[in-house]
Amino acid sequence: MLVTLAISPVRHVFPEWKSVQNGYNRLAAERYRMGQDVRTVPLGLRQIWNPRLGVVDRCTTCHLGIEQPVLRDAAEPFRSHPTTPHKLGEIGCTICHRGQGRATTERAAHGATRHWESPMLPTYYVSGSCGSCHRERRPPEARTLSQGRRLIERSSCAACHVVPGFALDRRPGGDLSAIGSKVRPEWLYRWLKRPFDYLPKSRMPDFHLSDSEAATLAAYLLTFKNEELEASAGSALESALLVADPGAIDRGETRYRESRCISCHAQEGRGGVVGPDVGKIGSKVKPLWLDAWIRDPRTFFRDSTMPRYGLSDADRTAIVSYMMSEFVDYDSDPDETEEILALLPEPNEAVMTEGEGLYRHYGCGQCHSLSGLEIRGEFGADLTQEGVKDIDQLDFGDVPIERSLVSWLYNKMKTPRAFAENSKMPDYRFSDEQARQVTAAVLSLTGDSVPPRYLPAAVTPREFKPAGSFGRILEKYQCLACHRIRGVGGDMAPNLTREGSAAKPEWLEKYFTLPYTLRPIMTERMPDLGMAKDEIGIVVTYLTLVLADDTITQEIFSSPPDQATVEVGKELFYGKYGCQACHQVAQQGGYVGPLLDGVRDRLYSGYIYEWLLDPQRLIPDTIDPNQGLSPEEAEAITAYLYSLPPAAASPQGGPR
Amino acid sequence: MRLQFIWRSRCGVRSAIGVLVLAALIIPPGCGRARDSGTEGVAEQGSKAETTPNENSVAGASQETPLPENDDGAGEKPVAMMKFEEANGFEIYQRYCATCHGDAGDGQGFNAFNLDPKPRSHIDKFARESVTDEELTRSIALGGAGRGKSPLMPRWGRTLNPRKIRYVIAYIRLLQRQAQVAEAVSEAP
Numbered sequence: 001m002l003v004t005l006a007i008s009p010v011r012h013v014f015p016e017w018k019s020v021q022n023g024y025n026r027l028a029a030e031r032y033r034m035g036q037d038v039r040t041v042p043l044g045l046r047q048i049w050n051p052r053l054g055v056v057d058r059c060t061t062c063h064l065g066i067e068q069p070v071l072r073d074a075a076e077p078f079r080s081h082p083t084t085p086h087k088l089g090e091i092g093c094t095i096c097h098r099g100q101g102r103a104t105t106e107r108a109a110h111g112a113t114r115h116w117e118s119p120m121l122p123t124y125y126v127s128g129s130c131g132s133c134h135r136e137r138r139p140p141e142a143r144t145l146s147q148g149r150r151l152i153e154r155s156s157c158a159a160c161h162v163v164p165g166f167a168l169d170r171r172p173g174g175d176l177s178a179i180g181s182k183v184r185p186e187w188l189y190r191w192l193k194r195p196f197d198y199l200p201k202s203r204m205p206d207f208h209l210s211d212s213e214a215a216t217l218a219a220y221l222l223t224f225k226n227e228e229l230e231a232s233a234g235s236a237l238e239s240a241l242l243v244a245d246p247g248a249i250d251r252g253e254t255r256y257r258e259s260r261c262i263s264c265h266a267q268e269g270r271g272g273v274v275g276p277d278v279g280k281i282g283s284k285v286k287p288l289w290l291d292a293w294i295r296d297p298r299t300f301f302r303d304s305t306m307p308r309y310g311l312s313d314a315d316r317t318a319i320v321s322y323m324m325s326e327f328v329d330y331d332s333d334p335d336e337t338e339e340i341l342a343l344l345p346e347p348n349e350a351v352m353t354e355g356e357g358l359y360r361h362y363g364c365g366q367c368h369s370l371s372g373l374e375i376r377g378e379f380g381a382d383l384t385q386e387g388v389k390d391i392d393q394l395d396f397g398d399v400p401i402e403r404s405l406v407s408w409l410y411n412k413m414k415t416p417r418a419f420a421e422n423s424k425m426p427d428y429r430f431s432d433e434q435a436r437q438v439t440a441a442v443l444s445l446t447g448d449s450v451p452p453r454y455l456p457a458a459v460t461p462r463e464f465k466p467a468g469s470f471g472r473i474l475e476k477y478q479c480l481a482c483h484r485i486r487g488v489g490g491d492m493a494p495n496l497t498r499e500g501s502a503a504k505p506e507w508l509e510k511y512f513t514l515p516y517t518l519r520p521i522m523t524e525r526m527p528d529l530g531m532a533k534d535e536i537g538i539v540v541t542y543l544t545l546v547l548a549d550d551t552i553t554q555e556i557f558s559s560p561p562d563q564a565t566v567e568v569g570k571e572l573f574y575g576k577y578g579c580q581a582c583h584q585v586a587q588q589g590g591y592v593g594p595l596l597d598g599v600r601d602r603l604y605s606g607y608i609y610e611w612l613l614d615p616q617r618l619i620p621d622t623i624d625p626n627q628g629l630s631p632e633e634a635e636a637i638t639a640y641l642y643s644l645p646p647a648a649a650s651p652q653g654g655p656r
Numbered sequence: 657m658r659l660q661f662i663w664r665s666r667c668g669v670r671s672a673i674g675v676l677v678l679a680a681l682i683i684p685p686g687c688g689r690a691r692d693s694g695t696e697g698v699a700e701q702g703s704k705a706e707t708t709p710n711e712n713s714v715a716g717a718s719q720e721t722p723l724p725e726n727d728d729g730a731g732e733k734p735v736a737m738m739k740f741e742e743a744n745g746f747e748i749y750q751r752y753c754a755t756c757h758g759d760a761g762d763g764q765g766f767n768a769f770n771l772d773p774k775p776r777s778h779i780d781k782f783a784r785e786s787v788t789d790e791e792l793t794r795s796i797a798l799g800g801a802g803r804g805k806s807p808l809m810p811r812w813g814r815t816l817n818p819r820k821i822r823y824v825i826a827y828i829r830l831l832q833r834q835a836q837v838a839e840a841v842s843e844a845p
Binding site (some may be wrong): 039082084123126127141143144490575576577578580581582589590591592616623625626627628 | 747
């Protein structure tokens with residue numbers, strides 16, 4: 001008893017942190033003798049106080065070296081903090097790391113305190129905290145968080161859950177209204193059972209359906225047919241598509257390659273990721289549907305991002321024949337197919353009712369649309385504050401895992417139905433790494449915990465929806481699936497925001513007629529979309545008139561530059577700046593940047609000049625380094641580039 | 657201050673233990689009772705023992721499952737175990753440096769064979785042992801020409817800010833450690 005009484009006051013005379021600070025002072029003295037600028041500190045509690053953020057962090061009482069870069073190699077708790085974009089002394093520690101900032105003992109501060117609502121995050125997940133303030137999809141310098149948010153986006157979590165910042169403006173899944181005319185019955189059954197067997201990168205998760213559930217749902221869905229396609233079943237076109245002559249298949253292959261389908265659609269895992277893998281599509285779809293789909297993808301799926309190619313009927317059927325004959329699943333077992341077909345029930349009324357019940361039960365309508373069944377609503381949990389959820393609100397079931405939010409979220413991602421038998425959440429087959437990334441991203445959903453003045457200025461969602469004929473062309477060819485204009489679109493192809501000030505109209509016209517690649521190593525290149533002549537005219541006019549930058553003069557040379565300037569430019573190009581490391585001239589030089597032969601036919605001199613001065617001003621994320629050229633140097637190099645003749649060997653400048 | 661230091665050195669870090677010793681010295685007859693009623697001390701010890709595995713499991717949530725061998729997410733590489741600076745450096749390195757210096761930092765990027773002189777390897781013995789962070793920073797920021805070497809290495813100082821250069825260096829150091837481990841493994845009998 002006496003001992004107990006004695007302990008309480010004495011503990012405050014010899015607190016833990018004092019011995020830690022003494023330890024730091026010994027380290028500092030040692031480092032100082034080694035010639036490093038590390039000073040000892042007076043003993044005493046230290047804290048970072050930021051009333052606006054509600055931060056009172058005493059962590060620096062022990063972590064004395066966080067702002068001492070030379071202590072990078074010191075042992076904890078004295079190691080320096082890694083470089084970050086933030087001032088540590090301003091925002092404190094717990095904003096990112098969580099934990100109990102006011103505590104002054106290691107145990108209390110670092111967690112393991114019962115009922116302390118925000119225990120410290122494991123270091124790996126700290127990146128999630130960046131997202132509490134940085135609400136944009138890809139906060140720079142927060143890799144884990146960005147990857148996690150990319151997965152949230154890709155997995156369309158917001159189709160079922162409320163995920164702030166991720167609301168979907170369209171259904172992520174396909175329209176199922178013609179599914180019965182689209183796919184083969186055995187494929188649909190297999191797909192519903194095990195989507196990842198057909199597409200290892202399937203965006204549709206695995207719902208772990210039982211055999212009978214999958215059969216009923218398949219039978220139900222197969223009743224949704226497209227009358228037009230059904231009417232032409234058994235027609236000459238269908239048989240021609242199914243049994244094509246070798247000539248048509250060869251032609252189909254050539255057209256398939258020219259159309260650069262592989263830029264978006266992989267074959268057996270190799271190729272683009274914009275559209276689904278088509279390596280086994282011959283075993284999935286019916287030929288008439290594929291033909292109609294390529295003719296106009298948006299008749300079947302309004303939100304498809306696939307371009308409508310200007311292919312002739314013969315070319316299109318050749319492509320379909322080629323795909324149907326070459327892209328088949330050679331592993332499929334005909335006996336198994338028979339078994340599956342036998343398993344599918346007749347779509348009588350009971351099956352239809354049960355099928356619709358399953359469709360509703362598993363929330364298929366959250367992602368897919370189906371004529372006559374417009375169901376969509378809040379289906380999954382609201383995740384607005386999931387990242388700060390109290391442990392007591394989490395259902396751990398009887399799963400023997402650590403009782404923490406991080407561990408719960410991680411395991412939920414790995415095995416979504418682990419915690420409750422009636423859970424409907426499907427399995428996304430996240431790898432361990434992906435599950436951690438999603439967990440970090442979910443941890444960033446902290447509701448309104450951050451005062452508005454600390455939130456970075458909200459990025460207003462961009463709008464670029466040109467009207468009129470250019471708008472229709474943009475829609476038809478889905479240019480923005482690859483190109484970016486004024487902040488909207490994809491990043492697979494060049495940013496066209498200033499294209500009108502960069503490229504000359506004559507070159508653009510030729511390029512649209514016969515696209516080629518400007519960069520020797522690029523695996524993706526502009527597909528031959530088969531644009532009509534008047535369409536090309538409209539696009540070129542629009543680029544020239546609208547997508548122009550008035551700060552860029554078109555031509556900086558009133559007369560051809562003199563030879564002396566060209567020589568100076570050449571010396572600067574090769575000698576001082578080593579541009580040939582990345583750019584090819586006359587088949588000499590690197591593979592990274594575009595070819596520069598005959599660049600005068602392609603680009604305005606004013607654009608080249610501005611580009612040389614500051615590439616990132618024109619295209620913010622270009623990797624071309626700003627080398628700090630003087631205006632005279634930029635002009636001389638422009639003069640040299642303008643003197644380069646077109647490449648002699650191939651008139652179009654590159655391979656097709 | 658002085659007294660406290662003596663106490664500290666004699667009693668070790670844990671104040672609870674120190675206090676127990678103190679109590680034992682001051683009230684020797686209470687010794688037996690201290691063992692009976694000293695629940696606080698016991699609890700303290702016990703909970704300390706508990707904390708260790710607990711903390712481990714918190715800090716090692718990443719340990720609950722092993723590092724994936726390869727990640728099937730669109731073209732990612734496993735960087736789970738990278739630290740903050742290294743992971744950011746990885747992104748920058750892949751975008752700006754790997755074309756010439758190679759994914760592994762061995763100077764064998766796909767663009768390397770177009771270059772003369774060849775890009776440096778960051779991971780050979782010389783780079784590992786003799787090139788300081790300051791030298792690396794200067795080479796990256798000023799480029800080859802800025803250090804009296806080949807201009808084929810551009811100056812990145814106007815494109816990458818000092819923080820980003822530090823990230824890249826952290827990643828290069830990671831590549832070096834990996835190379836060192838790989839070498840040690842291959843040299844092992």
